[in-house]
Amino acid sequence: MVKALEVKSVSKEYYTRKNVVKAVGNLSFVLNEGSVMGFLGPNGAGKTTTMKMILGLDSPTKGAIKIFNQPAGSTLAAKYIGYLPENPLFYRYLSGLEMVIMHGQLMGLNYRQAKKEAAHLLKSVGLDKAMNQSIREYSKGMVQRAGLAQALIGSPSILLLDEPFSGLDVLGRYEMKKVLLDLKQQGKTILFNSHILSEVEEICDEVGIIDQGKLLIKDKIVKLLKPKQSLENYFVSVIESERSKKC
Amino acid sequence: MSSKMKIVFNLSVVVLSFIGVYYLQFNFDQLRIKHIKSFKISTNELLEPAIPSEDSIKKLTFGQNTLIADLLWLQTIQYYGSGDPYGKYRQLPKLINAITTIDPKFTYPYSFAGLILPNEGFVDEALEILSNGEQNLPQNWEIPYSKGTILYINKKDYKSAAASYSNASNKPGAPDKTKFLSAVQYDRGENYQTAMQIFQNLADKSDNQYFKDRAKLFVDHYLLLDSLEKVCKTFKDKEGRYPRTLNELVQKKVVNEIPADPLGREIKYDSGTGKVNANLEKK
Amino acid sequence: MLNSIRVIALNTYKESIRDRILLVLVVFSILLFGASLFLGSISLDQDSKIIIDMGFFGIFFFGVIITIFLGSSAVSKEIEQKTAYPVLARPIRRSWYLTGKFFGIAMTLFVLTLFMSLIFIVLVGLRTGWSNIDIALTLALFYTYLEFCVLSSLMLLFSSFSSAVMSAIYGIAFFLIGHSTPTIVSLIQTAPKFIRNVFLGIYYIFPNFEKFNLRNDAVYHIKPYTGEVFFTVGYALLYCFILLFLANLAFKKQEL
Numbered sequence: 144m145v146k147a148l149e150v151k152s153v154s155k156e157y158y159t160r161k162n163v164v165k166a167v168g169n170l171s172f173v174l175n176e177g178s179v180m181g182f183l184g185p186n187g188a189g190k191t192t193t194m195k196m197i198l199g200l201d202s203p204t205k206g207a208i209k210i211f212n213q214p215a216g217s218t219l220a221a222k223y224i225g226y227l228p229e230n231p232l233f234y235r236y237l238s239g240l241e242m243v244i245m246h247g248q249l250m251g252l253n254y255r256q257a258k259k260e261a262a263h264l265l266k267s268v269g270l271d272k273a274m275n276q277s278i279r280e281y282s283k284g285m286v287q288r289a290g291l292a293q294a295l296i297g298s299p300s301i302l303l304l305d306e307p308f309s310g311l312d313v314l315g316r317y318e319m320k321k322v323l324l325d326l327k328q329q330g331k332t333i334l335f336n337s338h339i340l341s342e343v344e345e346i347c348d349e350v351g352i353i354d355q356g357k358l359l360i361k362d363k364i365v366k367l368l369k370p371k372q373s374l375e376n377y378f379v380s381v382i383e384s385e386r387s388k389k390c
Numbered sequence: 391m392s393s394k395m396k397i398v399f400n401l402s403v404v405v406l407s408f409i410g411v412y413y414l415q416f417n418f419d420q421l422r423i424k425h426i427k428s429f430k431i432s433t434n435e436l437l438e439p440a441i442p443s444e445d446s447i448k449k450l451t452f453g454q455n456t457l458i459a460d461l462l463w464l465q466t467i468q469y470y471g472s473g474d475p476y477g478k479y480r481q482l483p484k485l486i487n488a489i490t491t492i493d494p495k496f497t498y499p500y501s502f503a504g505l506i507l508p509n510e511g512f513v514d515e516a517l518e519i520l521s522n523g524e525q526n527l528p529q530n531w532e533i534p535y536s537k538g539t540i541l542y543i544n545k546k547d548y549k550s551a552a553a554s555y556s557n558a559s560n561k562p563g564a565p566d567k568t569k570f571l572s573a574v575q576y577d578r579g580e581n582y583q584t585a586m587q588i589f590q591n592l593a594d595k596s597d598n599q600y601f602k603d604r605a606k607l608f609v610d611h612y613l614l615l616d617s618l619e620k621v622c623k624t625f626k627d628k629e630g631r632y633p634r635t636l637n638e639l640v641q642k643k644v645v646n647e648i649p650a651d652p653l654g655r656e657i658k659y660d661s662g663t664g665k666v667n668a669n670l671e672k673k
Numbered sequence: 674m675l676n677s678i679r680v681i682a683l684n685t686y687k688e689s690i691r692d693r694i695l696l697v698l699v700v701f702s703i704l705l706f707g708a709s710l711f712l713g714s715i716s717l718d719q720d721s722k723i724i725i726d727m728g729f730f731g732i733f734f735f736g737v738i739i740t741i742f743l744g745s746s747a748v749s750k751e752i753e754q755k756t757a758y759p760v761l762a763r764p765i766r767r768s769w770y771l772t773g774k775f776f777g778i779a780m781t782l783f784v785l786t787l788f789m790s791l792i793f794i795v796l797v798g799l800r801t802g803w804s805n806i807d808i809a810l811t812l813a814l815f816y817t818y819l820e821f822c823v824l825s826s827l828m829l830l831f832s833s834f835s836s837a838v839m840s841a842i843y844g845i846a847f848f849l850i851g852h853s854t855p856t857i858v859s860l861i862q863t864a865p866k867f868i869r870n871v872f873l874g875i876y877y878i879f880p881n882f883e884k885f886n887l888r889n890d891a892v893y894h895i896k897p898y899t900g901e902v903f904f905t906v907g908y909a910l911l912y913c914f915i916l917l918f919l920a921n922l923a924f925k926k927q928e929l
Contacts, residue, residue: 195758201929234684246760250763294759449859457729
């Protein structure tokens with residue numbers, strides 16, 4: 144089994160004027176190639192911080208992260224990654240097509256290849272009419288979809304999606320789910336944060352539950368849920384029991 | 391309220407408010423004028439431009455020297471042109487000084503200073519500004535020319551005026567009038583040698599017919615006085631004394647007649663020294 | 674590497690040049706040209722000088738505002754609004770990103786300065802005679818563009834460690850200091866030795882923007898010495914490099 148993502152004993156501490164804030168503490172997990180993992184947790188648990196460290200935007204205080212055996216943050220690791228941020232804001236005056244082409248070029252494609260692939264991707268997320276309009280004019284859902292196209296260009300092996308369903312209406316969520324399941328079929332590795340547990344349950348093989356910087360559980364969904372138990376129930380029970388332990 | 395009434399209502403609110411604004415502003419202005427009248431100073435005095443000192447202004451330009459000089463220049467024009475009822479224009483020299491300090495090569499203010507400042511009673515200030523101009527624009531003939539005029543008319547300092555005009559005439563592009571006027575001032579200052587040289591030069595070489603002719607008249611004038619003096623000397627050598635009057639020369643048939651002065655001046659004769667001159671009356 | 678820099682530069686340029694705010698500023702500059710025509714007519718025949726002086730000032734002043742705006746928002750706004758995240762997640766080094774940003778801004782400034790300059794040149798030529806368009810005037814415009822480049826690399830430096838608003842404030846402060854050379858020099862004369870050395874230090878370290886100011890001479894058709902041009906261009910290039918180098922050091926360590 145190829146290890147797509149390896150997080151080893153990662154901690155992240157922020158220093159404020161008064162004290163030290165531990166955003167993430169001693170986090171470790173492995174994501175194998177081809178798996179789809181949902182990263183769950185209450186707000187402020189450390190999901191986005193972890194994702195930023197995987198992307199190399201922040202560096203861990205302790206520990207190491209590897210993507211397909213390349214250190215996180217290096218240009219070699221970045222070649223494997225496609226990233227969709229939460230509530231993305233892209234260059235407002237570029238058109239959707241121009242933006243995705245730019246990302247394609249940054250992934251190493253030449254202009255023609257990038258343009259071809261970008262047009263194709265934007266069509267597949269339903270933006271084929273709007274791709275030449277400036278992003279300024281896009282609705283929230285359209286921006287989200289353009290963001291997905293941008294994350295997919297260059298055929299990255301691992302996708303990191305931060306709240307991919309936010310801003311999408313019912314139809315949009317359905318489309319996004321279809322795309323993700325499609326990608327899963329193609330053998331891509333996906334890690335995403337989400338609050339919409341019903342979608343997570345449908346798409347993911349594994350879940351990781353994180354609270355207050357600590358990884359509480361990480362395992363295959365089938366193993367964790369009792370029969371007829373929803374992921375939501377399970378999640379709430381885990382968090383509550385962890386918090387009651389502290390009191 | 392129906393939508394039409396709403397429009398009328400909103401419009402009335404806006405219009406009435408602006409009428410109120412107009413009323414307040416108008417009365418504010420009226421009060422201002424009343425108060426100024428009671429202080430007994432002109433609006434210009436209230437609004438006189440406050441110019442920082444030479445030192446400070448050099449530091450405040452942040453490199454935009456020519457532009458700030460332009461703005462000060464426009465201000466100068468407005469200030470002078472607005473007609474100060476007290477006729478003092480106290481800030482005028484300071485304004486022009488500020489302009490020429492930060493933009494020394496700006497030529498027009500120097501000419502302006504030379505023309506206008508003496509009329510408003512700022513003769514020494516004008517001369518100082520023009521002297522700075524001579525340093526900053528050494529190739530400019532108009533500045534020493536202007537200076538010469540002020541020295542002549544306002545200061546009656548003929549020697550300095552002559553020197554200034556002469557200085558002007560040496561600059562590139564200086565017209566013949568600078569030479570001519572320098573000679574005229576030398577003449578007034580009784581430096582006849584120099585005057586004669588310059589007039590002779592003009593009479594021979596000038597391209598300007600007017601000055602050529604006038605210069606010739608001066609040359610003839612000096613030649614006349616010179617020859618009269620020589621005749622008197624010869625008379626003294628023969629008779630042992632100078633003639634009592636110039637007419638005696640005619641009476642004794644030494645000369646046929648005493649010619650009229652080419653410049654139309656009165657020829658004066660001192661029988662004690664035998665000197666002939668035709669100085670203009672010193673006023 | 675060069676490819677990534679080029680891509681970022683081009684897209685930064687496209688994004689900046691389409692920004693409406695820049696259009697407004699350029700329009701204001703042209704309005705200033707118009708005002709100079711009016712003021713020239715009431716200047717007692719000094720219209721040549723006034724049109725040239727005010728025209729220069731318009732290009733300079735609005736160019737500086739555009740530079741500060743572009744430079745301060747280029748990096749800090751993108752980080753604050755998280756627009757930069759997907760870009761930085763790509764296989765590029767942070768230094769390429771910064772360099773690309775710089776060239777993108779420099780390109781934008783070049784196009785805008787060129788546009789304003791052409792209007793200025795046509796105006797001056799038509800109203801005051803084409804003989805006024807000489808080497809001195811063109812060099813003055815070129816030097817102004819050099820100043821914009823140095824200022825924008827300064828803005829990028831600030832932008833890489835502080836917020837957009839603070840970068841703008843620092844930029845304005847450094848800009849004013851950089852133009853205060855005559856003040857500093859005169860203060861040097863009269864102060865005691867220790868303070869004199871401090872001010873001398875300030876003079877040499879802070880970017881001396883006054884050396885890019887040929888406008889006072891250009892209006893009198895005075896050219897700089899040929900050798901001087903090399904020193905000035907070299908100063909600009911070296912300074913841009915230093916500031917971008919420092920910006921890169923600051924940005925590398927930045928937690929996003």
